[in-house]
Amino acid sequence: MAAGRVIKELLRKKLAPQSSIPPLLSSFTIKQDQEGIGSAGMKSLRALALLGAGVSGLLSFGTIASADEAEHGLACPSYPWPHEGILSSYDHASIRRGHQVYQQVCASCHSMSLISYRDLVGVAFTEEEAKAMAAEIEVVDGPNDEGEMFTRPGKLSDRLPQPYANEQAARFANGGAYPPDLSLITKARHNGQNYVFSLLTGYREPPAGVSIRDGLHYNPYFPGGAIAMPKMLIDGAIEYEDGTPATESQMGKDVVTFLSWAAEPEMEERKLMGFKWIFVLSLALLQAAYYRRMKWSVLKSRKLVLDVVN
Amino acid sequence: MADEELVDPKNYLEERCKPKCVKFWIEYGKCVDRVKDDETGHKHCTGQYFDYWSCIDTCVAPKLFEKLK
Numbered sequence: 001m002a003a004g005r006v007i008k009e010l011l012r013k014k015l016a017p018q019s020s021i022p023p024l025l026s027s028f029t030i031k032q033d034q035e036g037i038g039s040a041g042m043k044s045l046r047a048l049a050l051l052g053a054g055v056s057g058l059l060s061f062g063t064i065a066s067a068d069e070a071e072h073g074l075a076c077p078s079y080p081w082p083h084e085g086i087l088s089s090y091d092h093a094s095i096r097r098g099h100q101v102y103q104q105v106c107a108s109c110h111s112m113s114l115i116s117y118r119d120l121v122g123v124a125f126t127e128e129e130a131k132a133m134a135a136e137i138e139v140v141d142g143p144n145d146e147g148e149m150f151t152r153p154g155k156l157s158d159r160l161p162q163p164y165a166n167e168q169a170a171r172f173a174n175g176g177a178y179p180p181d182l183s184l185i186t187k188a189r190h191n192g193q194n195y196v197f198s199l200l201t202g203y204r205e206p207p208a209g210v211s212i213r214d215g216l217h218y219n220p221y222f223p224g225g226a227i228a229m230p231k232m233l234i235d236g237a238i239e240y241e242d243g244t245p246a247t248e249s250q251m252g253k254d255v256v257t258f259l260s261w262a263a264e265p266e267m268e269e270r271k272l273m274g275f276k277w278i279f280v281l282s283l284a285l286l287q288a289a290y291y292r293r294m295k296w297s298v299l300k301s302r303k304l305v306l307d308v309v310n
Numbered sequence: 311m312a313d314e315e316l317v318d319p320k321n322y323l324e325e326r327c328k329p330k331c332v333k334f335w336i337e338y339g340k341c342v343d344r345v346k347d348d349e350t351g352h353k354h355c356t357g358q359y360f361d362y363w364s365c366i367d368t369c370v371a372p373k374l375f376e377k378l379k
Contacts, residue, residue, distance in 0.1 A: 209354030
């Protein structure tokens with residue numbers, strides 16, 4: 001950073017003519033006064049100096065940016081998600097497992113208030129299974145004929161339950177940090193799917209010289225490095241219904257697939273529609289191009305003859 | 311059937327990728343030695359740490375999902 005400034009000063013001094021004009025203004029006055037003089041040598045020297053000033057400016061930005069590494073968080077790698085191809089669908093067995101991970105590991109702190117039980121039907125559960133899951137929760141329902149609120153078992157139309165009544169309660173229970181709602185989290189974070197997977201499986205020892213205060217945990221992918229959530233995915237923490245070994249990465253992959261589905265349930269239909277309509281529009285483009293060229297051929301094949309009579 | 315001993319493929323792959331990233335590991339080690347002697351509390355090795363783990367991540371990522379269901 002200091003080197004950049006020194007270079008800038010040197011260049012400015014080179015630019016300044018042998019007069020008493022302060023160096024700051026010299027670069028501007030040269031442009032206006034010496035336009036008439038403008039010899040090739042002066043012009044190229046000026047151009048070179050300005051280029052050098054620009055480069056040293058960029059270089060100083062470089063040194064500033066690297067100091068913010070921890071603030072941006074470690075860049076996450078790209079994992080080969082099975083549903084990332086142009087015509088690839090979700091792995092629905094993975095969505096089902098991921099829901100189990102959410103239910104047993106995450107739901108105690110994170111809400112998913114935009115997902116209803118009925119959304120799961122046909123995606124990861126049968127209607128009976130979803131009804132049974134919904135019936136396990138208690139829901140407060142609107143005033144009855146006597147004007148009183150009452151609780152009833154959940155139905156398919158109910159949203160997934162919220163662990164806390166409001167944000168303040170959530171913050172109070174989590175040391176001031178708010179566990180975000182996960183309904184749209186993979187769309188709400190840059191490179192969401194890779195980021196969430198890297199975050200969940202990326203709890204490591206902090207680098208030398210970095211200390212995290214009590215109550216926070218080190219995670220290189222989290223901007224700033226200090227996250228309130230402790231490591232939640234631990235080998236064997238849950239037992240999958242289908243017997244898959246519940247390793248940390250397996251749970252991470254499944255829960256991120258579930259969260260991707262929750263954020264983009266329309267993905268499969270969207271890809272099919274996209275593929276179909278891009279194909280149709282390409283044919284339409286070819287047709288339109290042919291038709292345009294056909295109509296314009298009359299004008300494009302005109303010949304103009306200039307007949308000069310002396 | 312249910313394994314009594316769960317081995318996370320990610321840890322296994324990270325071990326396998328360490329030799330590829332040994333250059334960054336050495337740089338991190340050098341930084342750790344420099345920082346050890348420092349008492350100002352402002353020096354840290356985040357840069358070298360990030361370089362090392364970035365190398366490991368790009369090595370592990372393409373291979374991990376093949377090992378998962």
